[in-house]
Amino acid sequence: MSFAIHVKPRSIRTQLTLWYLLMLGSALAAFATSVFLIRVATLSREVDAELNIHAQHLVAVLEPRLLELDPVLALANDQRLLDEPFIVRARSGAPVYTSPTFPPLRGVDDAAAVRAARGGDSLMSADDSTGNTFRLATLLVERTGAAPLVVQVAAPTEPDRAILRQLAATMLVLFVLVLAAASYGGSFIARRALRPVDAIVGRVRAIQASRLEERLDVRTGSEELDRLVDTLNGMLDRLETSMHGARRFAADASHELQTPIAAMRAALDVGLRDELSAPEHRALAGEIVADIDRLSALVRDLRLLALADAGHLFERAEPVDLGLVVRECCEIVRAVAEPKQIVVSVDVLAEVTVSGSAQHLRRALLNLAHNAVRYSPDGSTIQMTIGRLDTEAVVALVDEGCGISPEDLPHIFERFYRADPARARDTGGTGLGLAIADHIVRTHGGRIEVSSVVDQGSTFAVFLPLPAASDLTPASPPQTINAF
Numbered sequence: 001m002s003f004a005i006h007v008k009p010r011s012i013r014t015q016l017t018l019w020y021l022l023m024l025g026s027a028l029a030a031f032a033t034s035v036f037l038i039r040v041a042t043l044s045r046e047v048d049a050e051l052n053i054h055a056q057h058l059v060a061v062l063e064p065r066l067l068e069l070d071p072v073l074a075l076a077n078d079q080r081l082l083d084e085p086f087i088v089r090a091r092s093g094a095p096v097y098t099s100p101t102f103p104p105l106r107g108v109d110d111a112a113a114v115r116a117a118r119g120g121d122s123l124m125s126a127d128d129s130t131g132n133t134f135r136l137a138t139l140l141v142e143r144t145g146a147a148p149l150v151v152q153v154a155a156p157t158e159p160d161r162a163i164l165r166q167l168a169a170t171m172l173v174l175f176v177l178v179l180a181a182a183s184y185g186g187s188f189i190a191r192r193a194l195r196p197v198d199a200i201v202g203r204v205r206a207i208q209a210s211r212l213e214e215r216l217d218v219r220t221g222s223e224e225l226d227r228l229v230d231t232l233n234g235m236l237d238r239l240e241t242s243m244h245g246a247r248r249f250a251a252d253a254s255h256e257l258q259t260p261i262a263a264m265r266a267a268l269d270v271g272l273r274d275e276l277s278a279p280e281h282r283a284l285a286g287e288i289v290a291d292i293d294r295l296s297a298l299v300r301d302l303r304l305l306a307l308a309d310a311g312h313l314f315e316r317a318e319p320v321d322l323g324l325v326v327r328e329c330c331e332i333v334r335a336v337a338e339p340k341q342i343v344v345s346v347d348v349l350a351e352v353t354v355s356g357s358a359q360h361l362r363r364a365l366l367n368l369a370h371n372a373v374r375y376s377p378d379g380s381t382i383q384m385t386i387g388r389l390d391t392e393a394v395v396a397l398v399d400e401g402c403g404i405s406p407e408d409l410p411h412i413f414e415r416f417y418r419a420d421p422a423r424a425r426d427t428g429g430t431g432l433g434l435a436i437a438d439h440i441v442r443t444h445g446g447r448i449e450v451s452s453v454v455d456q457g458s459t460f461a462v463f464l465p466l467p468a469a470s471d472l473t474p475a476s477p478p479q480t481i482n483a484f
Ligand code: ADP
Pocket: 367, 371, 372, 375, 399, 401, 402, 403, 404, 412, 413, 416, 417, 418, 419, 420, 424, 425, 428, 429, 430, 431, 432, 433, 434, 435, 458
């Protein structure tokens, strides 16, 4: 069982405010610490300088007393010296006279005093028995005709510590006040800056799937959020387009499925009548078989498109001999074209190998070739040419058919689009042939270009990228989803 607490705040406003406070707090703390340390250093320098000056003044006052025959008596009798905390030592360090206000210091023995007098630590620190710290200045006083003496003057450090404590307390209070003000200000600014986000969320929530034509009309005044609004509007554009496409596709597909079903139903109704002769029954059965063929072709194409839309057209690319694929297509199409006495000829200008799925490329070319047969008059010619153009493989299909008008040309790759619906249905097309061919070619990184003159014929050119030599090493066969 885990007791881990999730401490990271989830609201951006809180996160921004906390980050802001953390940065400001760190900067302030660093600044305050530097100021404090500088103040500590300057204060101790000032205190030492003051103590030195004071000690020299005191020695100047003491000197006449120290020259007297009995310096101890002279010092003890001088009322002005009663408040001065000092000690007079012999050259050996032994105390000669200790003023009543001189504190009982620890660690300042005779030897230390002598060392200090010889110029070692003329300024040093020492604590008294109660833990108070003092600074100690040590001076050597020369006497003509007598041994020199050592004078030590003490000064308490407590007043300076009090100044530093006060400085620290003031800075701490200011630190807390500044942070409190900054936290309020930071949270206020973050709330203001993020207010448009709430507006955007509200608008996006209001836009439901059924009202995808609505757009976000929020102007945030900030470049980043305006970009977010534009991106969301762009996404809504795409959603609306694909939603409309999906709805239209569903409606068209059900309509296309309904047509052969209704035809079969009507044929069966007629067939149920008693008065029909055996040949008439056979003719009806033939019609029903044709409708069933159309239905299964439609279902096959719908399934293929659904797989293609889901990105599952084929898993792995393999080297494809395009010449072979074109020749295979040609054989199949010749059989379909024969009843119309249409001549299908193939011209291989160059042997090209592309990368992809042979099965799907065959399907795409077959769809184009079937169309060429469907929309061409009897006795005409269909020319298939394969070659290469710069870095691309090209398969061109030229027919002498009815052609496509300039108004229809931009739409022929749309699903279920037919330039002449009645005629196209009669020819047995599902209305998905070009959409599937286009999808397959685009999945292979290529494109289909069309040029057409009404009543003269059309040219469909399939461009496929030529793979780099290293991509063509034969691999294990691709895992193709058999949708044909
Ligand atoms: P269909 O099953 O109707 O042929 P397609 O998607 O294959 O559906 O083609 C869409 C439309 O494009 C056809 O209905 C037809 O009007 C037009 N079309 C396609 N290929 C040709 C062609 N070679 N010549 C004339 N029109 C064509």
